[in-house]
Amino acid sequence: MRMHAIIVGLTAALAFVSTPAAADHEPSLPATTAASAAECATAKARIDKDFPTGAYAGCKPISKKHFKLTIAPEDEGDINCSAWYAFRVAAPRKARIKVDLDYTKCGHRYWPKTSTDGVNWKFMTPKNVTVEGESGERTARLSLGVGKEPLFVAAQEIFPPSIYDAWLSDLEKAPFVSVQLLGKSAHNRDIKLLTIAQEGSTPRETIVLVGRQHPPEVTGALAMVPFIETIMGDSELAKAYRARFETLAVPLLNPDGVVYGHWRHNTGGVDLNRDWGPFTQPETGLMQKLLQSLDKDPARDLRVLIDFHSTGRDVFYTIPDELPTDPELFTKKWLELYQTRMPDYDVNRDARHAVGRPISKAHAYDTYGVPGITFEIGDETDRQLIKRIGRESAIAMMQTMLQTPLPQAPMTRANAAQPSGEQ
Numbered sequence: 001m002r003m004h005a006i007i008v009g010l011t012a013a014l015a016f017v018s019t020p021a022a023a024d025h026e027p028s029l030p031a032t033t034a035a036s037a038a039e040c041a042t043a044k045a046r047i048d049k050d051f052p053t054g055a056y057a058g059c060k061p062i063s064k065k066h067f068k069l070t071i072a073p074e075d076e077g078d079i080n081c082s083a084w085y086a087f088r089v090a091a092p093r094k095a096r097i098k099v100d101l102d103y104t105k106c107g108h109r110y111w112p113k114t115s116t117d118g119v120n121w122k123f124m125t126p127k128n129v130t131v132e133g134e135s136g137e138r139t140a141r142l143s144l145g146v147g148k149e150p151l152f153v154a155a156q157e158i159f160p161p162s163i164y165d166a167w168l169s170d171l172e173k174a175p176f177v178s179v180q181l182l183g184k185s186a187h188n189r190d191i192k193l194l195t196i197a198q199e200g201s202t203p204r205e206t207i208v209l210v211g212r213q214h215p216p217e218v219t220g221a222l223a224m225v226p227f228i229e230t231i232m233g234d235s236e237l238a239k240a241y242r243a244r245f246e247t248l249a250v251p252l253l254n255p256d257g258v259v260y261g262h263w264r265h266n267t268g269g270v271d272l273n274r275d276w277g278p279f280t281q282p283e284t285g286l287m288q289k290l291l292q293s294l295d296k297d298p299a300r301d302l303r304v305l306i307d308f309h310s311t312g313r314d315v316f317y318t319i320p321d322e323l324p325t326d327p328e329l330f331t332k333k334w335l336e337l338y339q340t341r342m343p344d345y346d347v348n349r350d351a352r353h354a355v356g357r358p359i360s361k362a363h364a365y366d367t368y369g370v371p372g373i374t375f376e377i378g379d380e381t382d383r384q385l386i387k388r389i390g391r392e393s394a395i396a397m398m399q400t401m402l403q404t405p406l407p408q409a410p411m412t413r414a415n416a417a418q419p420s421g422e423q
Helices: 003-015 163-171 218-230 236-244 253-260 281-296 330-341 360-368 383-402 413-417
Strands: 046-048 058-063 066-069 085-091 093-105 114-115 129-132 139-145 151-154 177-184 190-195 205-211 245-250 301-311 314-317 350-351 374-379
Touching: 003 301, 058 093, 085 093, 085 139, 129 314, 139 151, 139 330, 163 177, 163 190, 163 218, 177 281, 190 218, 190 281, 205 218, 205 281, 205 383, 218 245, 218 301, 218 383, 236 245, 236 383, 245 281, 281 301, 281 360, 301 360, 301 383, 314 330, 350 413, 360 374
Parallel strands: 066 093, 205 245, 205 301, 301 374, 314 350
Antiparallel strands: 046 085, 058 066, 085 151, 093 139, 114 151, 129 139, 177 190, 190 245, 314 374
């Protein structure tokens, strides 16, 4: 990730020191995330969540140096146990405080990370983190050294819309890149579309990349960034790829959920990656229109859809090789080549398909016959390894795509009018 863009994005994000609801154009935060920061001030320290992604349901001082945070999901519906938290701590003078993370459901999942600038993050050392309980009953106690300089504590690195904006603005300086407004989220936030294609070329074949349907899944975003930047590289491979293929990327599909620190849903209480088919939400509706526009254009062909996520381990969820796709056996060939580029790393694949399941990979196959891939990165996968994963998987993808046959010419209206012989 380009450091200048990160610093600009974080400066913008963390300068927003009032709650997201404070802006005139902003709707109120969901009730479960509206706890007052003032109740967490003591003579020794203060905790708040007044920044994008900041989230906890309640905060209570136990003593001057001991606080209890209640962590709860954004709504009362069924939800994946991606128990997100993010808060900021400061003290008038150096002190060590305790913060208990108490969960209303699911229990502790993410190992805590800290940062003083929002750019550089450290995993907390085990001696300062105590996790107790089993499975959905896990709680955590954090021991934090704090002072006047605010300390950010979060389930994963803070990666709000302002970082994406700065990053995309930086990428757009390249002559073969454009950034457009795909549309708006339910709470009127921009959802942007990045287009990559060699200047002067007219690619017919299109690869679609999607990211951040689920707000806490930051490691997927950390892989998507080097994946895209590798496609934009100066190598002969990248140039050849861009001359033949157009890449359309929507890196942040759920900006509302990210800003509000949701565990899983958008502001409509919907898991966006269970809405591909119904398309009931404005965010997924934008993806439906994008894919339909490609399908209706006789000069363009959707070839692959890759959706970046996070889970407990690095794994690709794919369509089984037994099911015919166009390009034929792309996923198998891609992942085999990727494995050869990562000999010291196990590429895990889980191939399955349920017809009509309303997730991105299934919809891409059921509707358009193309390979759909869910690219999952482990919650705590080493961050340097994630950069390598993003880079090497992109190289293998470009090599594999360039080896695929060109799609057949689109059927003319005259040919389409001829009877097929099948009634």
